[in-house]
Amino acid sequence: MADRAFAELEPAANVVIRNLKYLPEFADAKIAIIGGLTIMKYDVDFLITVQGAPASQQAEFLVYNSGNGKVIQIDMCPIDLPLYLPSAAVPISSISTGNLPYISELDLLVFKIYSCGMRPTTAKKNCDASDAERILRDLSLKGPIVLSPVQKTAVSKGLDDLATYSRKHKTWWLAKLGMNSQARSPRKDMIRSTPKKAI
Structure with missing residues (x-):
């Protein structure tokens, strides 16, 4: 400006x-x-x-x-x-x-993510999602993004809506935000071995 x-x-x-x-x-x-x-x-x-x-x-x-x-x-x-x-x-x-x-730019990013789905109109939601992506790219040029526990909690609550209104998948956001550990992976308890037949 x-x-x-x-x-x-x-x-x-x-x-x-x-x-x-x-x-x-x-x-x-x-x-x-x-x-x-x-x-x-x-x-x-x-x-x-x-x-x-x-x-x-x-x-x-x-x-x-x-x-x-x-x-x-x-x-x-x-x-x-x-x-x-x-x-x-x-x-x-x-x-x-x-x-x-x-x-701060980081707090603005977190706030945009958190509030995206709460906005009253689709246009506002799309705008927040677009702003969040632009801010994230700007921050990424300055170094790794490190979120506090409170910020991670806020991001987690808004990420599903953000993925809906942005052009990026949820896993992309998690990776860029340094939250890969929260990406969903196949649950081990869902994997079942085939029962052995009785001889």
Whole structure:
């Protein structure tokens, strides 16, 4: 993304966070930037914890006028706390101006995989699957991907849906994510030898 566009998006993100601090319903909420600025698109996507939010809830959006005639879309994706929460998500009240809570590229990959099947439309599911594949390829160029136990659990929950909406088989994803041990193999207890006939 061009530096100029990036410079227009960051103030928009700061304004949103500053305004959320004044809303009592978000007093205990955590927030992280999960798209737009993070994946180099001209908008800002926030993940925000909202108690009781359904997993498949459609993201809500706001618009921000940058002052130079450009309108920036701000997407708010609400989730409930029990769902997988990227480590970058921090309490809104703790964020100071200029210190935006960007999700890491690895956590973004995990979140895309985990949430793919929960998205409200097929188009959104396809988009998450496409984003996940692109992020995975970018990360693979930097070295082996190492997931934490929590990240592996989240990936395992979303992998079947991801394989459905991506162009890659589940075994491909497992190999690329360093989770080959979880690939299904024939169970030994399913193999039966032919009983010997009595003489």
